[in-house]
Amino acid sequence: MTTAHRSGRNLPLTVRARQGAIRLLRAARKVRGHRPPGPGQSPQAPSGWVVAPPDFVGIGAQKAGTSWWSALIHEHPDVHRAGGQPKELHFFDGYWERPFTDADAERYARYFPRPPGGIAGEWTPGYMIDFWTPELLRRAAPEARILVLLRDPLERYRSGMAHTDDMDRRHLGRQDAMGAFGRGLYAQQLRRVFAAFGREQVLILQYERCRADPQGELARTFRFLGMGDVRLDPDRFDRPVNPTTARKLEVGPELRAALSAAYAPDLAQLATLVPELDLDLWPCTRGDSSAESYH
Amino acid sequence: MTTGRKAIDRDGATAVPAGWQVRVPDFVGVGTARSGTTWWDELIHAHPDVHRAPGVPKEVHFFDRFWDGSWTDAEIERYHASFARPAGGLAGEWTPGYMVDFWVPPLLRRAAPEARLLLLLRDPIERFRSGLTLTENRLTLSWTPRAAANGGFQRGCYADQLERLWQAFPREQVLVLQYERCVLDPRAELRRTFTFLGLDPAAADGLTAPERRINATRVTKAALSEEQRDRLARAFAPEVERLSRLLPELDLSLWGPYGGRVVVGGEP
Numbered sequence: 001m002t003t004a005h006r007s008g009r010n011l012p013l014t015v016r017a018r019q020g021a022i023r024l025l026r027a028a029r030k031v032r033g034h035r036p037p038g039p040g041q042s043p044q045a046p047s048g049w050v051v052a053p054p055d056f057v058g059i060g061a062q063k064a065g066t067s068w069w070s071a072l073i074h075e076h077p078d079v080h081r082a083g084g085q086p087k088e089l090h091f092f093d094g095y096w097e098r099p100f101t102d103a104d105a106e107r108y109a110r111y112f113p114r115p116p117g118g119i120a121g122e123w124t125p126g127y128m129i130d131f132w133t134p135e136l137l138r139r140a141a142p143e144a145r146i147l148v149l150l151r152d153p154l155e156r157y158r159s160g161m162a163h164t165d166d167m168d169r170r171h172l173g174r175q176d177a178m179g180a181f182g183r184g185l186y187a188q189q190l191r192r193v194f195a196a197f198g199r200e201q202v203l204i205l206q207y208e209r210c211r212a213d214p215q216g217e218l219a220r221t222f223r224f225l226g227m228g229d230v231r232l233d234p235d236r237f238d239r240p241v242n243p244t245t246a247r248k249l250e251v252g253p254e255l256r257a258a259l260s261a262a263y264a265p266d267l268a269q270l271a272t273l274v275p276e277l278d279l280d281l282w283p284c285t286r287g288d289s290s291a292e293s294y295h
Numbered sequence: 296m297t298t299g300r301k302a303i304d305r306d307g308a309t310a311v312p313a314g315w316q317v318r319v320p321d322f323v324g325v326g327t328a329r330s331g332t333t334w335w336d337e338l339i340h341a342h343p344d345v346h347r348a349p350g351v352p353k354e355v356h357f358f359d360r361f362w363d364g365s366w367t368d369a370e371i372e373r374y375h376a377s378f379a380r381p382a383g384g385l386a387g388e389w390t391p392g393y394m395v396d397f398w399v400p401p402l403l404r405r406a407a408p409e410a411r412l413l414l415l416l417r418d419p420i421e422r423f424r425s426g427l428t429l430t431e432n433r434l435t436l437s438w439t440p441r442a443a444a445n446g447g448f449q450r451g452c453y454a455d456q457l458e459r460l461w462q463a464f465p466r467e468q469v470l471v472l473q474y475e476r477c478v479l480d481p482r483a484e485l486r487r488t489f490t491f492l493g494l495d496p497a498a499a500d501g502l503t504a505p506e507r508r509i510n511a512t513r514v515t516k517a518a519l520s521e522e523q524r525d526r527l528a529r530a531f532a533p534e535v536e537r538l539s540r541l542l543p544e545l546d547l548s549l550w551g552p553y554g555g556r557v558v559v560g561g562e563p
Contacts, residue, residue: 096444099522130441131448131530174396177362179442181397182449191533255364255398262397265458 039089043082045113053109053141056225058123059134059193062183063159064151065207067242070123072218075236078227079121080114088124091140092133105140119225123147128189129182134196145225146197151207152282153184153263154256160184161249172249181262187269194273204274208281260284311348311379320378322411322492323403324389325460328450329425330417331474336389338485342498345387346380354390357406358399366402374406385492389413394456395449400463411492412464417474418550419451419535420519420527426450427517448530454537471542475549481506528552 045051056073058066070087073079091108112120121144127133128148137144160180163172193202203224210217214237219229251259263284271279279285311317322339324332336353339345357374378386387410393399394414403410426447460469470491477484486496519527528551535553539545547553 093441096523097440099520129445131445132526135526135529172363174359174362174392175446177398178395178449179446182445185452185455188452188455188534192530195529195533249363252364254366258364258398258401261401261462262459264462266455 039086039091039111042107042110043085043113045082046115049080049082049113049115051110051113052120053105054112054121054144055114055119056121056145056147057127057137057141058121058125058147058149059137060125060128060148060189061150061156061186062125062129063156063244064125064149065210066123066125066149068240069147069149069205069210069221071239071241072214072232072236073121073221073225075232076222076227076230078118079225080118081120082111082113085111085122087122088126089122090124090126091122092124092127092130092136095136096130096132100136100139108140119227121145128193131192134193138196144201146193146202147221147224148190148193148202148204149207149210150186150204150277152284153186153267154251154259154282154284156184157181157259158248158251159244162244162246163249181259184263185266187266187273190270190273204277206277206281209278260286312381315346315348315379315381317375317379318386319375319407320387320410321385322387322413323393323407324387324391324413324415325399325403326391326394326414326456327416327422327453328391328395329422330391330415331477332389332391332415335413335415335472335477335488338481338502339387339488339492341502342489342494344384344494344498345492346384347386348377348379351377351379351388353388354392355388356390356392358390358393358396358402361398361402362396364398368405371402371406385494387411394460397459400460404463410468412460412469413488413491414457414460414469414471415474415477416453416471416538416545418553419453419531420524420551422451423447423527424517424519427519448527451531452534454534454541457538457541471545473546473549476546478506479549524552 058070060066067087074081089111091111095104111122114120127137137146157180160183161172161176190204203221205217205221215231215234218232222229267279267282267285270277324336326332333353340347355374355377357377377388380386393403403412427443457469457471470488472484472488482499482502485499485502489496489499532553535547535550539547
C-alpha cells in the first residue's frame, strides 16, 4: 500500500469521510475493550533466566481447544512463562503490512525468558491462518517445535460462528460464514506450514483424541517437546479453559450436508498430507452427510 | 449482505416484457471477483440471442443470504424470476462471489441443474492486489488489514473452490477462462464462450471493440510491495500447482511468477 493511498490524499471526499467514520468506530471499539493485534511489552527476565527464541509455538487451530491444551502444557514443571504473559502473543498479526527484519526476530525472542534448562513457548491459533506467518515464524524461531491442534471442521465452524445474543446473530452474515469456513481448510494451511518447517518439527494433534485420552496425548506432547512425562491430577483435564460461552450456530441437516460436502476435498488432501490423523473421529467426514444427498 | 434480497424482490416484481418467458438461467458466472467478469458479461450480452430483462443486474447475488442454511425449495425457485427472455433466447447472470461461498454450489445445482457455469480466473496475485482497492474503501467495522489480506488470499485459492464446484456440477458443464488470455485475444475466447453456451460463435467477429474495459477500478489503486508480492507468490504456489493439475490447459506463462512475467493489458 502506498503512503499516498494510506493517507488518503488522492481519494474523493466521500471516501475520506467514510474512512474517518471507520477510524472513529474502530477507536470506540478499542475503548470498549477490544485488544488490538500484537503483543504487549516484552517481560522483564527474572535474574538468571535466559532469553532465546521459543522452544515451541502453537499455531492452530482456532476454536479447537488450544487454550485447554496450552494450559495443560504449562502444568509441566519445566515449562515457564514470565509473569503476565498471555497464551497468545499475536506477534506476527501485523506483519502483512510491515517488512520483517532480523530486529523483529530478536524482539520475538524477548518474550521467552526461562530459567536454564527450562522451556518456553506460546500458542496463537491464528498463525496457521495468516498466510504470511509460517515463513516469518521460521525466521524468528527456526528450531521451535510447532504444535497444531485440529478438530472436526464442522464443530470448529459452529464454534467460530458462535454469537452472544440474537442481536449478534442478526449481524452474522456471508463474510463471517466465509471466514469461519476458511479457517477449517486445514490442508490448505498445513501446506504452507510444511513449506516452512520440516514434518518432524510439527506435531498435529486431534482435539477429539485429546478429549478421549488426555493423559496419553499429553504424554505424546511432552515427548515431542523433549520433556519427561508428568502425571497430572485427572481433575485437571476436565477443567474448562476459555470455553465458548456464546451460543453456537445451529446447524440443520441441510447446512450440515453442505458443510460436509464443502470440506470433503480439503479433508481428502489432509488425509494424504497427515496420514496419522484418524478422520473417522470427525462426524463431518461420515457418509450420512455426503455430497450425494442433494444431487 | 442484503443487496441480493432487495434485488430479487424488485426483479420479481419487474414486468416481464410481453412474449418473454421466465425460466431457469441458461448460464451462471460463478467467479471470480476482480477478474474482468463485468467486461466479459457485457460481451456475452452483446450476443443477439442473449437477453436480460430490464432491471436485472449483472450480479443477482441470490444465494448470498443462504449462508445459515435457511433455504426451502420454494425460495430457491424464486431464483428463476431474474431470467426472462424471448422464445429461443438465453438468459443468465454472473455473481463472482458464488464460487467462494461454500453453500452455493449445491444450491445452484438445485436451482439450475442444467445451467452452464462460467469461471474467469486471473493471476491470484494481481487479483489480490485489485481486491485490496475495493476492500480498503468498505465501511465495515470488522475490517482490519489482517482480515482483508486473509480474505483476499482465500478468494485466490481457486483449486479449493473448483473442487467444491465440481462436486456439484459435471466438469463439462463448467467453462474455465483465463482473464489474461481473454485480454490477449478477446475474439477467440469469446467464440469459445459462445460455443460453450450453445450460441453461434460467429457473433464474436462482428463485435466492435471487444477490448473495451468495464468496471475498471476508479479509486486510487492499492499497490503491493515487492516483499508482499514475494510472500504471496510463495503462499499461492501450492494452490496454483494444484490448480494446474486440475486444469492442465491452464497457461501459467500468463501468471507472473508462475511462468515468466508477462505484462498484460490494463488493470481492472
